[in-house]
Amino acid sequence: MSTAGWIGLGKLGAVCALTLVKHGGHQVIGYDPSPRPAQILRGDAPPPQEEGIEALLAGADLTLATSPAQVVATTDRVVFVAVQTPHSPAYGGEQPMPEEPRDFEYQYLVQAVRDLCRAAEEQQKQVTIAVVSTCLPGTMNRLIRPLLNEWTTLVYNPAFIAMGTTIADYLNPEFVLLGADDPRHVEPVLDIYATVHDRPAQIMGIESAELTKVAYNVVISTKIVVANALMEICHKTGADCDDVADALAMATDRVVSAKYMRGGMGDGGHCHPRDLIAMSWLAQRLDLSTDVLGYMARAREAQSDWLADLAQELAEQTGLDICILGKAYKPGSDLTGGSPALLLAYQLRERGIKVGHYDPHIDRGTIALDTPGLFVIATKHDAFVDYRFSPGSVVIDPHGYMPDQPGVTTIRVGRKT
Numbered sequence: 407m408s409t410a411g412w413i414g415l416g417k418l419g420a421v422c423a424l425t426l427v428k429h430g431g432h433q434v435i436g437y438d439p440s441p442r443p444a445q446i447l448r449g450d451a452p453p454p455q456e457e458g459i460e461a462l463l464a465g466a467d468l469t470l471a472t473s474p475a476q477v478v479a480t481t482d483r484v485v486f487v488a489v490q491t492p493h494s495p496a497y498g499g500e501q502p503m504p505e506e507p508r509d510f511e512y513q514y515l516v517q518a519v520r521d522l523c524r525a526a527e528e529q530q531k532q533v534t535i536a537v538v539s540t541c542l543p544g545t546m547n548r549l550i551r552p553l554l555n556e557w558t559t560l561v562y563n564p565a566f567i568a569m570g571t572t573i574a575d576y577l578n579p580e581f582v583l584l585g586a587d588d589p590r591h592v593e594p595v596l597d598i599y600a601t602v603h604d605r606p607a608q609i610m611g612i613e614s615a616e617l618t619k620v621a622y623n624v625v626i627s628t629k630i631v632v633a634n635a636l637m638e639i640c641h642k643t644g645a646d647c648d649d650v651a652d653a654l655a656m657a658t659d660r661v662v663s664a665k666y667m668r669g670g671m672g673d674g675g676h677c678h679p680r681d682l683i684a685m686s687w688l689a690q691r692l693d694l695s696t697d698v699l700g701y702m703a704r705a706r707e708a709q710s711d712w713l714a715d716l717a718q719e720l721a722e723q724t725g726l727d728i729c730i731l732g733k734a735y736k737p738g739s740d741l742t743g744g745s746p747a748l749l750l751a752y753q754l755r756e757r758g759i760k761v762g763h764y765d766p767h768i769d770r771g772t773i774a775l776d777t778p779g780l781f782v783i784a785t786k787h788d789a790f791v792d793y794r795f796s797p798g799s800v801v802i803d804p805h806g807y808m809p810d811q812p813g814v815t816t817i818r819v820g821r822k823t
């Protein structure tokens with residue numbers, strides 16, 4: 407049984423480290439200065455909302471270290487680093503992005519790698535530092551490589567994980583991405599992955615791996631911007647965006663995949679909108695011929711603004727008060743990072759409109775539906791299908807899944823029926 411190290415036991419790190427213990431049969435020694443991981447393991451704090459987390463925590467055998475040096479002393483070779491690389495407030499996609507885009511912040515990552523390098527040198531022990539944290543291309547070269555010494559080897563190994571399905575995504579990724587100066591550097595990391603799945607590895611230079619990680623997210627965001635442009639055209643021409651999406655879904659050869667091609671709210675999540683914004687910063691820094699990703703970030707906001715127009719017009723026509731249903735960015739969850747539902751609420755309030763906002767996965771109590779209102783379904787929660795709105799209400803449904811109800815006008819945006 408091998409022992410791996412893990413630095414940063416947050417939303418991603420704790421779940422992945424526990425998955426390695428349970429499914430890979432490894433011992434994992436983790437370090438995090440926050441008391442939260444220990445509280446979660448003891449059952450004193452709620453775990454992240456992840457499918458299968460209870461089974462993972464039952465009898466969880468994750469060892470907590472009191473210092474990075476203890477992690478270095480205990481690991482066989484590899485230490486994964488999954489500390490936060492946060493964005494500045496207002497750069498997450500919950501509100502329109504400020505005029506000037508920005509890079510992520512790397513002080514936690516620099517500190518974590520510096521501590522590991524120092525400990526490896528003091529202990530004269532060879533350590534492979536596998537950085538999982540998201541960064542823009544060039545960051546390892548600029549900030550992390552200068553910290554390395556003769557005892558440390560760098561591998562960039564970002565995770566393609568969506569919150570809520572972290573365990574399944576970790577156990578069954580489309581591929582494992584590994585960036586290294588020398589392909590031999592990744593071997594101890596691959597040995598660890600071989601114990602949890604047999605998915606292919608894409609091995610490349612560090613800068614290419616850094617770019618691949620954010621490119622994955624920005625391509626998804628771009629698909630959603632295109633899907634929502636089609637939805638808007640359908641709304642204005644009488645075409646049906648679901649028919650269009652169903653047809654495009656057949657073109658798996660040229661369009662690649664049908665996912666993220668259905669009209670709805672803009673892209674959301676803790677990673678995607680912020681990655682677009684940060685890539686816009688990079689485009690400006692590199693003086694690219696076109697800042698197409700910055701354009702996509704603005705397009706996402708403009709499309710949300712158009713939904714706000716639609717709601718405002720209908721509210722003025724009907725005299726109904728607007729209530730947004732849903733705050734989370736994904737159905738069935740309470741996660742609001744980069745949520746397009748928050749962006750829509752922000753845009754409506756910026757216009758001076760009083761907006762009610764309720765999410766059954768986040769707010770206490772229930773919502774009163776006994777008077778007519780103008781409801782915008784911002785999150786595709788299953789629960790909303792069972793809501794019975796008062797006759798005279800208007801429901802704006804960008805996802806196209808809400809059923810008809812007597813006396814209620816349901817506008818399935820960009821759909822014929």
Ligand SMILES: NC(=O)c1ccc[n+]([C@@H]2O[C@H](COP(=O)([O-])OP(=O)(O)OC[C@H]3O[C@@H](n4cnc5c(N)ncnc54)[C@H](O)[C@@H]3O)[C@@H](O)[C@H]2O)c1
Pocket residue numbers: 413414415416417418419437438439440488489490491514515517518538539540541565566567568569676677
């Ligand atoms: N959460 C996801 O679904 C997800 C998906 C893909 C990529 N990522 C990336 O993974 C990284 C981590 O994300 P997260 O959501 O887990 O962040 P998080 O904020 O939930 O957790 C980060 C953890 O690192 C700890 N930490 C900070 N400095 C440390 C140090 N010097 N030593 C040890 N621990 C330290 C913090 O206390 C915290 O518990 C980020 O770069 C993020 O962009 C996250």
